[in-house]
Structure formats: C-alpha cells, structure tokens
Amino acid sequence: MSRRQSPRLPSTRLGIRDAFREALVGGLQRPGRAILTMLGTILGVGAFVAVLGLTSTASGQVSKQFTVLQATTVSVVDRAAADSLNQAGSADNGTLSRPPISFPPDADERIQRLNGVEAAGVWWTVPLGDAGIRSSRTGYPDGEGLKVYAATPGAIAAMEVTVTAGVGLDTFMEKSGQRAVILSNAAATRLGVRNLQMQPAVFLNDLPYTVIGLYSDVRRNSEVSLGALIPTASAVRDFGNPDPGQMPATMVISTRVGAAQLVASQAPLALRPDHPDTLVAVAPPDPHSLRDSVSGDLTGLFVALAAVSLTIGAVGIANTTLVSVLERVGEIGLRRSLGARPRHIAAQFLIESLVTGTIGGLVGTSLGVIVVIAVAASRHWTAIIDPAITLPAPVLGSLVGLLAGLYPALRAANINPIAALRS
Amino acid sequence: MMYGEQRRAVLQLVGLGRTFPGPPPIEALHPSDLTVHGGEYLAITGPSGSGKSTLLHLLGLLDRPTAGQYLLDGNDTAHLRERERSSLRANNIGFVFQSFHLMPHRSAAENVELAMLYNRSPRGSRRAAAEDALRQVGLAHRIDARPNTMSGGERQRVAVARALVNRPSLLLCDEPTGNLDSANSHSVMEQLGKLHAEGYTIIVITHDPGVAALAQRVVEIRDGYLIEAGALGF
Ligand SMILES: Nc1ncnc2c1ncn2[C@@H]1O[C@H](COP(=O)(O)OP(=O)(O)OP(=O)(O)O)[C@@H](O)[C@H]1O
Ligand SMILES: [Mg+2]
Numbered sequence: 001m002s003r004r005q006s007p008r009l010p011s012t013r014l015g016i017r018d019a020f021r022e023a024l025v026g027g028l029q030r031p032g033r034a035i036l037t038m039l040g041t042i043l044g045v046g047a048f049v050a051v052l053g054l055t056s057t058a059s060g061q062v063s064k065q066f067t068v069l070q071a072t073t074v075s076v077v078d079r080a081a082a083d084s085l086n087q088a089g090s091a092d093n094g095t096l097s098r099p100p101i102s103f104p105p106d107a108d109e110r111i112q113r114l115n116g117v118e119a120a121g122v123w124w125t126v127p128l129g130d131a132g133i134r135s136s137r138t139g140y141p142d143g144e145g146l147k148v149y150a151a152t153p154g155a156i157a158a159m160e161v162t163v164t165a166g167v168g169l170d171t172f173m174e175k176s177g178q179r180a181v182i183l184s185n186a187a188a189t190r191l192g193v194r195n196l197q198m199q200p201a202v203f204l205n206d207l208p209y210t211v212i213g214l215y216s217d218v219r220r221n222s223e224v225s226l227g228a229l230i231p232t233a234s235a236v237r238d239f240g241n242p243d244p245g246q247m248p249a250t251m252v253i254s255t256r257v258g259a260a261q262l263v264a265s266q267a268p269l270a271l272r273p274d275h276p277d278t279l280v281a282v283a284p285p286d287p288h289s290l291r292d293s294v295s296g297d298l299t300g301l302f303v304a305l306a307a308v309s310l311t312i313g314a315v316g317i318a319n320t321t322l323v324s325v326l327e328r329v330g331e332i333g334l335r336r337s338l339g340a341r342p343r344h345i346a347a348q349f350l351i352e353s354l355v356t357g358t359i360g361g362l363v364g365t366s367l368g369v370i371v372v373i374a375v376a377a378s379r380h381w382t383a384i385i386d387p388a389i390t391l392p393a394p395v396l397g398s399l400v401g402l403l404a405g406l407y408p409a410l411r412a413a414n415i416n417p418i419a420a421l422r423s
Numbered sequence: 424m425m426y427g428e429q430r431r432a433v434l435q436l437v438g439l440g441r442t443f444p445g446p447p448p449i450e451a452l453h454p455s456d457l458t459v460h461g462g463e464y465l466a467i468t469g470p471s472g473s474g475k476s477t478l479l480h481l482l483g484l485l486d487r488p489t490a491g492q493y494l495l496d497g498n499d500t501a502h503l504r505e506r507e508r509s510s511l512r513a514n515n516i517g518f519v520f521q522s523f524h525l526m527p528h529r530s531a532a533e534n535v536e537l538a539m540l541y542n543r544s545p546r547g548s549r550r551a552a553a554e555d556a557l558r559q560v561g562l563a564h565r566i567d568a569r570p571n572t573m574s575g576g577e578r579q580r581v582a583v584a585r586a587l588v589n590r591p592s593l594l595l596c597d598e599p600t601g602n603l604d605s606a607n608s609h610s611v612m613e614q615l616g617k618l619h620a621e622g623y624t625i626i627v628i629t630h631d632p633g634v635a636a637l638a639q640r641v642v643e644i645r646d647g648y649l650i651e652a653g654a655l656g657f
C-alpha cells in the first residue's frame with residue numbers, strides 16, 4: 001500500500017507573515033506582562049552596551065591625553081648623584097665636592113646601539129654662580145633667570161631642537177670643549193643678540209662663549225626652549241659637575257613607537273654594566289596597562305553583571321512564555337483542530353519569545369547608548385560608540401528570546417490536542 | 424445539490440474500534456460500522472461515558488483507531504500521515520465545540536479568519552470569506568464584536584461560521600448546546616437546520632434528546648456499541 005501523500009491533500013502551512021502576526025497579536029494581548037518580561041533583557045543588553053561604550057569612551061580619553069611624544073620618551077637619571085645629595089643633606093656644596101657624573105663618556109654611543117633608540121644624550125642644568133648669563137661682562141644682568149643647559153649632540157637630537165639660524169652644537173665642539181653656545185630665540189631677545197655674522201659673545205660666569213646658532217622649537221624637555229645650550233665638556237671644565245640639587249645629569253632618549261618600555265629596561269645595564277643600579281630609567285606608562293588599569297576591573301565586573309541580567313532575562317522570557325503556553329492550551333487545541341501541525345504551534349511561541357527578546361534588545365541598546373552619551377556629556381568627553389558593538393547588540397536580545405523560547409515551544413508542540421480541547 | 428451527489432458516502436466506518444491500553448484496557452468503542460452520506464444530518468446520543476467523545480475524536484482525526492477502517496471523502500485515514508490528517512482537518516472537517524473555543528481578544532471576523540490560517544487560503548480573501556460566513560449564520564451586525572460582548576448563542580454561531588467558512592464536507596459538533604440556555608440552544612439548532620437544508624453534512628453529538636430529535640437520523644451509543652435508532656424500534 002502506498003504511503004505517498006495524496007495530491008488532493010496539500011500540507012497545511014503557516015506563512016511567515018501570518019506566523020509573525022499571530023505571535024505579535026498573542027504577545028500584545030498582555031502589554032504589561034510583555035514589558036515586565038522584557039525588563040531583564042533590556043537591563044542586560046543595556047548594561048552590556050553601556051559598559052562597553054563607557055570603557056571605550058574612557059580609554060579614548062586616556063589615549064588622547066597620552067601623546068605619541070610621551071610614549072617615545074625615556075629618561076635615565078643619575079641616581080648616585082641624587083643619593084649623595086641626600087647624604088650630604090644640603091645642596092650648598094662647593095664645585096669640587098659635587099659628585100661625578102655616573103654616565104660613562106661614551107654614553108650616547110652605548111645607548112645608540114640598543115634596538116629602538118632613535119637618538120639619546122646626556123644633559124643637565126649648568127650650575128652657574130650668581131653672575132649667570134649676561135650680554136656683557138660688567139653690564140646690567142640682562143640674562144637673569146635664563147637657564148643654561150649642558151647637552152651632548154645626542155641629547156640635542158633627542159630633544160628635537162630646531163636650529164633657526166647659524167649652526168648647532170656638533171660632535172667636534174663637544175669633543176674639543178669649545179666655548180660655544182646656542183641661544184633660544186627667547187634668550188637671544190633678552191640678551192640683545194640679533195646678528196650672528198659679528199660672532200657675538202655672551203658671558204657665563206664672566207667666561208665668554210661665542211653664539212654660533214639660534215634655536216626655537218624643542219619637542220622634548222620643552223623647558224630648554226627658554227634657555228641656552230653649551231657642550232657638556234665645556235660645562236664640566238668651566239663650571240664643574242652637575243649640581244644634583246638643581247638637576248642631576250640626565251639622559252634623554254627618543255625611541256621608536258612601542259620601544260620605550262624595552263629601551264628603559266635595558267638602558268642602565270647598557271650604560272653601566274658594572275653598576276647598573278647607579279642609574280634609574282623612567283619609562284612612560286605602558287599605554288595598554290594604563291588603559292587596562294582604567295577599565296579592566298570595572299569592565300569585567302559590569303560585563304559579568306550584564307551576563308547575569310541577560311540570564312535572568314532569558315529565564316524571565318522562558319517563564320512567561322511557558323505560562324502563556326499553559327494559559328492557552330485551549331487555543332492550542334483549537335489551532336490543531338484547524339489544521340495546525342506541531343511545528344506551527346512551536347513556531348508561534350518561538351517567534352513570540354523571539355520578538356519579545358528582540359524588542360528588549362532594541363530598547364536596551366537605545367538605553368545603553370543614551371547612558372554612554374549622557375555620561376560622556378557630563379564629563380565633557382567624546383562619546384565613543386563602536387558600531388561593531390552597538391549594531392549587533394539587539395541580536396543579543398533576539399538570541400536570548402530564541403533560547404528562552406525553545407523549551408516552551410517544544411512543550412506547546414507536544415500538547416495532545418484532545419486533552420487541549422477538553423480544557 | 425443533486426441527488427447523486429447527496430448519496431455519495433462522506434464517511435464510512437468499517438469495524439472501527441478504539442481500545443485504550445490499560446491497565447486495564449478499556450474498549451471505549453467496539454468495532455462498529457457506520458456510513459454517512461453527503462447532506463445527511465446525524466445525531467449521536469448516549470449516556471455519559473458511553474464513548475461519544477471517543478467516536479468524535481476518531482471522526483475528527485484527532486485520534487487514531489485501534490481497529491478497523493475510517494474512510495473520509497474516499498481517503499483511507501489509517502494510511503495517512505499526521506501532515507495529511509492535518510490537511511483533512513483544515514479543509515474537509517469543521518469543528519464546533521461545546522465551549523466555543525473563541526479567542527477572547529479577537530473580533531468575530533478575526534476568529535473566523537483563524538480557520539483559514541493554516542489551509543493555504545490567500546491572505547487577501549480571508550476577510551471577505553469570514554464576513555460571508557458570519558452573514559450566513561445571521562451575524563452580519565456582529566462582525567467586529569468581541570466574543571465577550573456576545574450572547575452564548577451568538578458565540579456558538581461565530582464558532583459555526585468558523586467551522587463552515589472553508590466549506591468542509593463534514594461539520595462535527597460536540598455538544599453544541601451544552602453550554603447554552605434553551606433560547607440560545609434554539610437559535611443554534613435552527614442554524615444547523617438551515618445548514619442541513621443548504622446541503623451540509625452534519626454530525627451532532629448530544630445528551631439532549633430534544634436536540635437529537637431535530638436531526639434526520641439518530642444513532643445511539645451504549646457502552647461503546649453503536650446502535651441505529653431504527654434498530655431499537657423507535
Ligand atoms: N484517554 C483515555 N484513556 C483511557 N480511557 C479513556 C480515555 N478517554 C476515554 N476513556 C474512557 O472511555 C470511555 C468513553 O469515554 P468518552 O469520553 O468517549 O465518553 P462520553 O460518551 O463522551 O461521555 P460524556 O458524555 O461524559 O462526555 C469512558 O469509560 C472513559 O473513561
Ligand atoms: Mg464526551
């Protein structure tokens with residue numbers, strides 16, 4: 001005997017539009033309950049979007065403040081000198097009693113060999129006496145308050161000093177200890193230096209230094225842009241070792257992006273393999289760890305809370321859908337008598353919970369975005385709303401609804417129509 | 424409708440029986456024979472527990488027999504799969520239940536439209552068909568009314584409209600007046616009488632001898648045995 005379907009008996013079907021209409025009408029019969037059911041999903045998806053949005057907004061602030069310049073600057077400080085200052089208990093030492101520089105004479109070359117270093121050199125504030133810098137040996141102290149810095153050519157390169165007239169301090173002048181100076185534009189104006197053709201001189205503690213160049217912009221250690229620069233050899237010979245009370249000898253290193261941490265960890269040993277502990281390298285904060293420390297703990301906590309809310313949301317939808325199945329047993333029986341197959345009954349309830357979850361997801365996403373915008377506005381931050389998170393967020397609600405609807409839908413599909421019609 | 428058409432057998436039971444597996448097994452319907460022709464109006468009566476509902480569920484393809492054959496519109500239903508039985512329920516059978524089974528939040532027309540949800544009726548034509556069916560049962564003025572604003576008789580007539588909107592070959596009514604007072608019962612039975620006159624094949628299951636008396640033919644069921652009323656000598 002044939003089990004083939006008779007062509008006169010076309011299978012019953014439930015069109016997709018009909019299915020959604022039935023599910024919507026069913027869900028909207030009790031709007032209050034529908035809203036309460038959505039609450040967990042709304043909270044879960046909302047918390048999810050808000051937390052991730054706030055995290056990226058906050059870390060956006062961090063990276064805005066944290067410039068590339070800072071990220072590529074390492075400084076190495078002469079700790080031995082600073083420690084000796086503490087032991088002496090006073091900055092008022094004579095020239096001779098100032099501690100020697102812990103950096104080796106070939107410090108610039110040693111550091112240059114490290115991977116990731118672009119330029120590096122030692123510099124410090126020259127400990128001038130009361131005479132300071134002035135334009136004439138006996139005249140008015142027109143340079144009062146101007147600072148003079150000793151810097152190797154490497155340090156000047158690392159600071160990214162822009163020479164605007166004349167020449168900079170080169171290796172020859174450094175090695176030969178020439179009495180040469182380059183003035184910042186600000187210092188040149190104060191000291192009345194205009195024309196370098198005349199080979200003008202300025203006086204440092206009454207010693208004449210020839211002005212060979214002028215500079216303006218200084219990217220690293222911008223305090224230098226208001227002073228004057230001389231070779232370190234000349235500085236030590238004429239004015240003694242650096243005064244740790246003012247500023248110990250310091251090395252400035254400009255690194256390639258991302259190399260700062262590594263360079264900082266290697267610098268003391270590369271400079272002083274015998275006594276690496278006499279030097280302290282200061283690296284910029286790791287941008288990742290900075291961001292993580294801002295967001296890490298809280299994000300984890302809130303994402304966990306959002307997951308809990310979503311789970312509660314799923315249980316809520318599952319529960320409501322199950323209650324609605326049990327309330328509508330008679331309706332299920334009727335639909336079966338009208339030709340609905342078990343799959344049509346399952347689809348109806350599955351779509352009902354899917355719609356509930358999706359609406360919850362949409363509302364939650366909107367609320368989450370509003371929270372991010374409100375918080376950012378109140379702190380004068382730029383709200384960063386990642387479409388990669390925001391756009392799929394409502395799908396999270398749909399997923400919750402779909403999962404939550406599976407069990408009630410199966411229950412509904414398996415209800416015996418005879419028993420259902422009796423109710 | 425032509426006479427020849429009227430004599431076509433809409434349903435035919437050949438040794439149809441239903442035994443509920445126990446323990447103890449209950450033979451709710453003993454193997455029975457019954458033929459109902461097109462246009463017949465048949466009442467099935469019997470005391471409580473006699474097997475009326477069991478028979479109705481078999482006729483409505485909501486249950487499967489444990490013995491015998493059931494042919495509906497020439498289809499041997501024993502050999503049909505669930506999807507084909509659903510198709511027969513959707514197209515060939517109209518149910519009227521004692522408790523109406525109307526959706527309380529939907530209008531009369533929407534309740535009637537539900538009968539066309541699963542049987543591939545074009546969406547655009549459902550509303551008009553539902554209104555036609557409601558006019559046919561005398562409810563032209565209640566098309567947009569909700570069931571909770573209607574009398575019991577009106578509600579049952581909405582259910583009748585829903586049962587006949589697909590023009591089924593068989594109307595199965597299970598205690599259609601069981602929840603109605605006599606006035607409302609009367610309006611519903613009058614309606615069934617009119618449908619009989621229009622050529623519908625109707626089977627009514629009822630306790631009520633007054634209701635049974637309105638049918639053209641009465642079959643008694645006693646302890647699971649089908650007995651033609653004529654055979655008892657009325
Ligand atoms: N699912 C079932 N399992 C076991 N026995 C059943 C089942 N359904 C019905 N029966 C039994 O079959 C017999 C006939 O039941 P049925 O419901 O058909 O009676 P009925 O004539 O419809 O009674 P009523 O007038 O009270 O509705 C009864 O003895 C009943 O207990
Ligand atoms: Mg019964």
